[in-house]
Amino acid sequence: MQSPLFSYTEQQTQDRYTVQNPQLLxxxxxxxxxxxxxxxxxVAYQGLIEFDGEYRSGQQQRARAYTGEGLDLMRCHxxxxxxxxxxAQHVHLVDVDQDGLSVDSAYxxxxxxxxxHTVVAVDSQYGISGSGKYQLNITGRGRVALMTSGQPLMMQVTPDKYINADADAVVAWSSGLRVQMQAQTHSSGVRRRRGSTGEGWELSFLGQGFALVQPSEVMPPQHANIGEGALAQFGMGQQGAHGQNQGNVWS
Structure with missing residues (x-):
């Protein structure tokens, strides 16, 4: 049998982590x-591998229940x-060091x-819970494989150049950065997403480090019931996309 498919063979390498192709680790x-x-x-394995559900401590379970943020992991050995x-999301490798990494668990x-990994809160100048309110803080020394929808943009943050990004497009950032969740609108318009622009909450990064942004905003699956009103606009409660779509790959 002959086919161009036979060119997609596994890479021969001694490295622990290898990006086999842009969407496969x-x-x-x-x-x-x-x-x-x-x-x-x-999606596949070779050899004698076992997969076990990873234990979550009581603190991690409570944080997940309260914030909706957390990792559902399996241990592979x-x-x-x-x-x-x-x-089929794009895979990227990040070496975590003493600076730490803050990341949305979905990625x-x-x-x-x-x-x-622990759940941390992101400041909101309005005190309204929405996308990006809670993130994971990953610490220690090791490697993390992140995912993005498409090829991402790595933005450098310096003391004289701060960065703003849509909260739904941000994937990860240096834990040492100062981060604030905000909406560039006047107080009378805070209940709607930038009036008629369709833009909502954003994260502002200050300090020294990086912010990783993907070329896609978080979107619910097709035909999902999003709900209506201000609660749905900000992803809050059972009227928001998160509340309406618990248990699927986008929640």
Whole structure:
């Protein structure tokens, strides 16, 4: 049998993490510690690999229930190679060091089991809970595989150049940055998304570091029931997209 498909063979490398192609991650487990991956993200594996649900502490369970933010992980261990992917999103590797990484949990594909993750709050000058209100803070030393819809933009933040980005397009940023959630509108228009512009909340980054932005805003699945009114506009409560679509891959 002959086909151009046979050109898509696995990469031969000794690296623990390898981006097999833009949408597929290859992780070698032989001779390495366990890897934590998004539940259901395994698409193939070779060797003797076991997959177990990762334990979540009481604090992590309460944080997930209160904020909606958290990681549903599985622990992968054994001898062999595992391939991970999710919705054909683009995969990117990030080495986490002492600076730490803040990230939306929806964009984490896999990470070293030695890393720690906790839920942190993002300031809102209006005190309204919406997209980007809570994020994960990943600390320690290790590697994280992130996902984006399309090729992302890495924006450098310096003390003399701050960055603003749509809260629904931000994927991750340096934990050392000062971050505030805001809407560039006057008080009478805070209940609607920038009047008739369709633009909503944004994150403002100040300090020294980076912010990773994808060329897509968070969107619910097709035919999803979004709801109406101010609550739906800001993704709040059961009227918002998050509340209406619990349990699917976008929530």
């Amino acid at each position: 290859r992780v070698a487990l032989t001779g390495h510690d366990d890897v934590l991956a998004r539940k259901g993200a395994m 054994g001898q062999g190679t595992v391939y991970f992917a999710n919705l 984490v594909l896999a990470m070293d089991s030695s890393l720690n």
